[in-house]
Amino acid sequence: MKGVPNCLVALALMALACSVASAFDPSPLQDFCVALNTSTDAVFVSGKFCKDPKLANANDFSFQGLNIPRNTENALGSNVTLLNADQIPALNTLGTSLAHIDYAPYGLNPPHTHPRSTEILLVAEGTLYVGFVTSNPNNRLFTKILKAGDVFVFPIGLIHFQFNVGKTNAVAFSGFGSQNPGLIVIANAVFGSDPPINPDVLAKAFQVDKKVIDDLEKQFN
Incomplete structure (x- = not known):
């Protein structure tokens, strides 16, 4: 990730690991459950069919090309690429997922919530204005300007947003403590x-x- 020191990346990953440890997804009772779309030679666990562990391979645990910029030519000027069990089958039952977010200059990831997960965001490039609003009765707004290497946490279920306040593209990565954080x-x-x-x-x-x-x-x- 351009512009992000290795120590900060490690810090963000450690924080994500902590959030995963307290995730709301059920704890798996097996090493992994590589997701399948069909029931042939499979068992059904946590909403997905599972591949026979003997047939699992390294490709089930990986994804390539997340560094490739996505198209931000839309009304909001942003593009979110979510990696869950649909993209990385081995994520099924492991209680975590990841998102890559591209922002055009002045692009916005609009106010939204994740009903099933806290989010931890790491800025890789650019400058973002981010924030979240607490629940009733206070509806208190927490905001901060983030630069490359900065990290921010959005508590589970609360409305939050990110806005690129710079004149150049921005990139961020978000970790979730659920394999399916949901989006509203x-x-x-x-x-x-x-x-x-x-x-x-x-x-x-x-x-x-x-x-x-x-x-x-x-x-x-």
Whole structure:
């Protein structure tokens, strides 16, 4: 990772290991359970079929190309690549996953939550403005400017975001204490639900004119 000292990478990985140790996923009762998409010669564990351990190989435990920049030419200017059991089959039942996030200049990973995991983020390149909001009744905002080598933690279930405040691309890596942390993007869930939430409900909730809600729902549907 360009611009990140080895000692900081090691520190981030140690922190991730600690978060994994207290993960909410069930503890596995075997060394590993390499995920399969079919039931042929397999057993069903934690939502996936497991390959016969005798047939597992090193490729089941690896992924290549995470260093390749992803396309950020979209409305938000960001792209998240999540590595879970679908990309690395051996992650199944191991209670951890990883994300690579690319940001264009002024790109945003919008306010969202992970209902099943805390997130630890390591900035590899660029400068990010990050933050999270605590739950009711205080709704306190915690924010910080991060540069390459800096680490930040987003507690499980809390709304958080990252915004590239630099004039160059930014890259970050996030570790999760769950093989499936889940994702709820706030704007998508509220204004892009299927079927749409009644505009009268949202107009009252946000204390705005119903036309404002209608316009917002059109952006997400």
